[in-house]
Amino acid sequence: xxxxxxxxxxxxxxxxxxxxxxxxxxxxxxxxxxxxxxxxxxxxxxxxxxxxxxxxxxxxxxxxxxxxxxxxxxxxxxxxxxxxxxxxxxxxxxxxxxxxxxxxxxxxxxxxxxxxxxxxxxxxxxxxxxxxxxxxxxxxxxxxxxxxxxxxxxxxxxxxxxxxxxxxxxxxxxxxxxxxxxxxxxxxxxxxxxxxxxxxxxxxxxxxxxxxxxxxxxxxxxxxxxxxxxxxxxxxxxxxxxxxxxxxxxxxxxxxxxxxxxxxxxxxxxxxxxxxxxxxxxxxxxxxxxxxxxxxxxxxxxxxxxxxxxxxxxxxxxxxxxxxxxxxxxxxxxxxxxxxxxxxxxxxxxxxxxxxxxxxxxxxxxxxxxxxxxxxxxxxxxxxxxxxxxxxxxxxxxxxxxxxxxxxxxxxxxxxxxxxxxxxxxxxxxxxxxxxxxxxxxxxxxxxxxxxxxxxxxxxxxxxxxxxxxxxxxxxxxxxxxxxxxxxxxxxxxxxxxxxxxxxxxxxxxxxxxxxxxxxxxxxxxxxxxxxxxxxxxxxxxxxxxxxxxxxxxxxxxxxxxxxxxxxxxxxxxxxxxxxxxxxxxxxxxxxxxxxxxxxxxxxxxxxxxxxxxxxxxxxxxxxxxxxxxxxxxxxxxxxxxxxxxxxxxxxxxxxxxxxxxxxxxxxxxxxxxxxxxxxxxxxxxxxxxxxxxxxxxxxxxxxxxxxxxxxxxxxxxxxxxxxxxxxxxxxxxxxxxxxxxxxxxxxxxxx
Amino acid sequence: xxxxxxxxxxxxxxxxxxxxxxxxxxxxxxxxxxxxxxxxxxxxxxxxxxxxxxxxxxxxxxxxxxxxxxxxxxxxxxxxxxxxxxxxxxxxxxxxxxxxxxxxxxxxxxxxxxxxxxxxxxxxxxxxxxxxxxxxxxxxxxxxxxxxxxxxxxxxxxxxxxxxxxxxxxxxxxxxxxxxxxxxxxxxxxxxxxxxxxxxxxxxxxxxxxxxxxxxxxxxxxxx
Numbered sequence: 001x002x003x004x005x006x007x008x009x010x011x012x013x014x015x016x017x018x019x020x021x022x023x024x025x026x027x028x029x030x031x032x033x034x035x036x037x038x039x040x041x042x043x044x045x046x047x048x049x050x051x052x053x054x055x056x057x058x059x060x061x062x063x064x065x066x067x068x069x070x071x072x073x074x075x076x077x078x079x080x081x082x083x084x085x086x087x088x089x090x091x092x093x094x095x096x097x098x099x100x101x102x103x104x105x106x107x108x109x110x111x112x113x114x115x116x117x118x119x120x121x122x123x124x125x126x127x128x129x130x131x132x133x134x135x136x137x138x139x140x141x142x143x144x145x146x147x148x149x150x151x152x153x154x155x156x157x158x159x160x161x162x163x164x165x166x167x168x169x170x171x172x173x174x175x176x177x178x179x180x181x182x183x184x185x186x187x188x189x190x191x192x193x194x195x196x197x198x199x200x201x202x203x204x205x206x207x208x209x210x211x212x213x214x215x216x217x218x219x220x221x222x223x224x225x226x227x228x229x230x231x232x233x234x235x236x237x238x239x240x241x242x243x244x245x246x247x248x249x250x251x252x253x254x255x256x257x258x259x260x261x262x263x264x265x266x267x268x269x270x271x272x273x274x275x276x277x278x279x280x281x282x283x284x285x286x287x288x289x290x291x292x293x294x295x296x297x298x299x300x301x302x303x304x305x306x307x308x309x310x311x312x313x314x315x316x317x318x319x320x321x322x323x324x325x326x327x328x329x330x331x332x333x334x335x336x337x338x339x340x341x342x343x344x345x346x347x348x349x350x351x352x353x354x355x356x357x358x359x360x361x362x363x364x365x366x367x368x369x370x371x372x373x374x375x376x377x378x379x380x381x382x383x384x385x386x387x388x389x390x391x392x393x394x395x396x397x398x399x400x401x402x403x404x405x406x407x408x409x410x411x412x413x414x415x416x417x418x419x420x421x422x423x424x425x426x427x428x429x430x431x432x433x434x435x436x437x438x439x440x441x442x443x444x445x446x447x448x449x450x451x452x453x454x455x456x457x458x459x460x461x462x463x464x465x466x467x468x469x470x471x472x473x474x475x476x477x478x479x480x481x482x483x484x485x486x487x488x489x490x491x492x493x494x495x496x497x498x499x500x501x502x503x504x505x506x507x508x509x510x511x512x513x514x515x516x517x518x519x520x521x522x523x524x525x526x527x528x529x530x531x532x533x534x535x536x537x538x539x540x541x542x543x544x545x546x547x548x549x550x551x552x553x554x555x556x557x558x559x560x561x562x563x564x565x566x567x568x569x570x571x572x573x574x575x576x577x578x579x580x581x582x583x584x585x586x587x588x589x590x591x592x593x594x595x596x597x598x599x600x601x602x603x604x605x606x607x608x609x610x611x612x613x614x615x616x617x618x619x620x621x622x623x624x625x626x627x628x629x630x631x632x633x634x635x636x637x638x639x640x641x642x643x644x645x646x647x648x649x650x651x652x653x654x655x656x657x658x659x660x661x662x663x664x665x666x667x668x669x670x671x672x673x674x675x676x677x678x679x680x681x682x683x684x685x686x687x688x689x690x691x692x693x694x695x696x697x698x699x700x701x702x703x704x705x706x707x708x709x710x711x712x713x714x715x716x717x718x719x720x721x722x723x724x725x726x727x728x729x730x731x732x733x734x735x736x737x738x739x740x741x742x743x744x745x746x747x748x749x750x751x752x
Numbered sequence: 753x754x755x756x757x758x759x760x761x762x763x764x765x766x767x768x769x770x771x772x773x774x775x776x777x778x779x780x781x782x783x784x785x786x787x788x789x790x791x792x793x794x795x796x797x798x799x800x801x802x803x804x805x806x807x808x809x810x811x812x813x814x815x816x817x818x819x820x821x822x823x824x825x826x827x828x829x830x831x832x833x834x835x836x837x838x839x840x841x842x843x844x845x846x847x848x849x850x851x852x853x854x855x856x857x858x859x860x861x862x863x864x865x866x867x868x869x870x871x872x873x874x875x876x877x878x879x880x881x882x883x884x885x886x887x888x889x890x891x892x893x894x895x896x897x898x899x900x901x902x903x904x905x906x907x908x909x910x911x912x913x914x915x916x917x918x919x920x921x922x923x924x925x926x927x928x929x930x931x932x933x934x935x936x937x938x939x940x941x942x943x944x945x946x947x948x949x950x951x952x953x954x955x956x957x958x959x960x961x962x963x964x965x966x967x968x969x970x971x972x973x974x975x976x
Contacts, residue, residue, distance in 0.1 A: 371766060371767065372765050372766065373765075373810070481768070486872075488871040491864070492769070492868075492875065514871070516764065517764045517871055518871075520871075
């Protein structure tokens with residue numbers, strides 16, 4: 001093909017031996033150059049579709065994505081996004097009516113696969129031998145994948161977009177490749193600048209080998225875009241340059257340096273002594289200001305101009321420190337909230353003795369937010385959202401350092417400071433692991449299971465070790481100092497707790513008998529679900545991220561979502577979720593009654609407890625605090641108190657104690673009823689009726705699978721809709737026999 | 753006497769790992785007069801120092817066991833916030849050291865069980881044994897328990913002799929790895945200052961870490 005693009009008639013893919021699919025982004029396309037293309041497609045193709053009984057396919061996954069998009073609040077979005085969101089809603093209405101008249105088939109899908117892209121690929125691979133297929137999509141990645149698949153299988157699989165006139169526009173191989181390269185460069189440059197998200201990372205990881213294969217398969221020339229290394233000029237520098245200075249990253253693959261050795265020196269300067277300084281660009285002399293403090297490794301003096309000077313003590317003037325600080329200084333890194341060395345300091349004889357760094361403000365986490373008593377004293381007005389802001393501030397810095405291939409190493413609550421404006425400061429930069437210089441110190445509580453027992457100074461930490469410390473720190477910020485592996489029944493051996501990986505906080509339907517006493521479980525209960533998921537999977541030995549921990553970028557994305565969730569009154573329906581110390585579990589649903597406690601007057605202290613038998617909420621008469629300490633007013637009859645019997649056990653769902661004889665599969669009668677009842681909050685995307693039981697949901701969520709979205713996806717059928725007109729004959733086919741996904745696809749392909 | 757309120761919230765709301773310290777004190781008749789007064793002053797000073805230290809404040813939990821003709825709990829474990837200072841201790845009777853140490857160990861075990869049952873992290877406990885004489889009861893079981901715990905790294909013990917009459921040989925049996933210390937005169941103040949600093953030092957470490965005690969700091973009050 002010599003032309004950059006080819007125009008085809010999409011109607012050819014509506015012939016009996018061919019199939020046409022549409023991806024989500026086509027429905028949400030807002031480009032005026034292509035406006036009206038979908039409408040023209042249906043106008044051109046409807047006769048053929050109906051004649052051949054071969055509707056255009058919009059898989060359930062795509063319908064699901066459109067549904068999700070259409071529910072977003074468009075008011076705060078850009079004009080373009082808001083138009084796209086409106087388009088999604090319009091598309092759903094269109095799909096409904098088009099499927100009723102047989103132009104669209106939207107009941108095909110496989111909900112076990114979270115990605116529509118993969119679904120298309122699976123489908124195309126499976127049926128490439130039987131049919132010629134075409135996918136309409138704007139997604140370059142999937143276009144490349146399908147094109148490559150067609151090449152590999154030697155079959156006709158076409159990917160393209162619609163023109164204004166409803167024609168199928170197909171890119172030539174070279175053009176598709178060049179567009180792929182530009183997409184890659186775009187994501188890569190965001191990562192290089194440190195503003196990348198998880199999506200950028202995954203796109204880069206997918207595109208790099210894909211483009212390489214693509215180029216080889218089609219014998220294409222190298223694109224003008226450079227695939228190797230960091231992109232020289234970022235296309236869109238998003239990060240304000242004032243916060244984090246962009247410098248060349250350090251080498252990530254350096255081998256560990258030979259063991260550290262002490263350096264000789266004539267004297268260590270003190271307050272009032274003249275010293276020499278040398279930054280990346282300049283040098284000079286100055287006099288050490290007043291002594292500000294003494295630490296485990298040296299003394300800190302005022303350096304004037306919002307700087308301080310650390311002078312190491314005699315045991316810490318070492319070769320590693322000198323070389324590491326020279327490396328950091330030489331790179332000229334300046335980043336807000338990080339006390340990175342800016343100049344090497346030498347004594348009067350020119351010997352290395354310390355360094356200059358910016359002054360940190362605020363106080364150590366350990367003395368401010370890692371203890372309820374101190375926290376309430378220091379920051380009495382702070383809410384959960386403020387703690388989430390602290391996590392974000394911390395993560396932005398960690399993300400930047402990681403992009404520079406710096407490993408912080410000894411992340412602990414004494415190396416992090418917080419000021420009353422929620423700015424996080426990272427101190428102790430001279431302990432960071434840079435190139436082959438290890439971080440010689442560590443804190444067991446933040447040490448990964450793999451690193452425990454090793455000598456900090458004699459091993460380089462891996463990024464996984466680092467990400468363990470990052471996860472632990474985030475958990476301890478949100479939980480104001482509680483350790484993730486805290487549980488009952490320990491003998492105080494923290495190393496053992498980390499090694500066993502028994503994260504005891506209640507997660508979904510798991511047993512929680514080891515949860516610590518006190519309000520910690522309520523704090524945990526209110527954490528935003530996606531963050532909770534990440535915590536659980538990172539800390540629990542059976543979690544999916546236990547061996548491959550979330551990166552700073554992933555956490556950043558999750559915590560930013562947590563932040564907007566807390567600010568969104570509709571999504572965050574429980575007013576107690578923004579409390580730092582909630583005193584009850586999170587409310588079940590938006591309609592759960594929430595009341596102040598009549599006993600002690602605490603706000604929102606009582607939330608209704610759903611009772612499936614009565615299909616109503618039971619509202620306790622007093623809050624948890626009043627129940628535990630005895631009411632200040634009149635003691636009610638205590639209807640919920642169970643008689644104490646020796647053979648008692650905790651219900652695995654609600655963890656209240658019950659006589660064993662009342663439990664069924666570890667659940668109390670109420671929870672058994674609940675487990676077997678349909679979740680009223682989840683509606684089938686086809687019939688808009690509840691369709692899946694709580695127990696069944698638990699089965700998916702404990703396996704970290706997406707919960708299915710329709711009757712069809714769990715191999716049940718939609719109940720007949722009482723108000724809507726009777727379904728057409730072809731639609732009722734789908735209702736009769738619950739068939740497996742592939743069986744349904746097959747029968748459809750065979751013309752049923 | 754010391755008074756305290758037992759509060760469960762106090763125990764579980766604080767995520768800081770605890771250092772339980774049991775002060776096992778000889779209040780036999782020979783301690784009467786200035787020794788017991790100095791001891792009370794020293795203990796209160798210890799409490800003050802713990803209270804003032806940012807780290808030890810949240811970590812240390814202290815109880816006092818006294819022994820004379822029998823053993824008794826002066827007050828059970830509590831955080832420093834809940835501890836009132838002791839006003840006096842009465843000195844009379846014999847020196848039931850075995851019973852005193854056993855009671856102190858029992859109280860430590862009970863406290864550890866409380867930590868474990870509530871989900872509170874802790875450091876292995878400390879036992880401070882102070883006497884000015886020799887035991888008048890059987891100490892064999894108490895010695896064995898202490899030695900076993902110390903060997904298993906589940907207890908740090910500080911046997912302290914008060915004055916010239918203290919039976920250092922007996923005290924040595926309670927401390928398999930470190931010789932007992934004799935208090936220089938009635939320098940309780942210096943000893944308790946040192947003790948509070950050591951508790952603070954431990955509470956700045958992580959449970960499971962080996963904490964180096966600052967033994968040089970002992971020179972002021974002890975003669976070996």
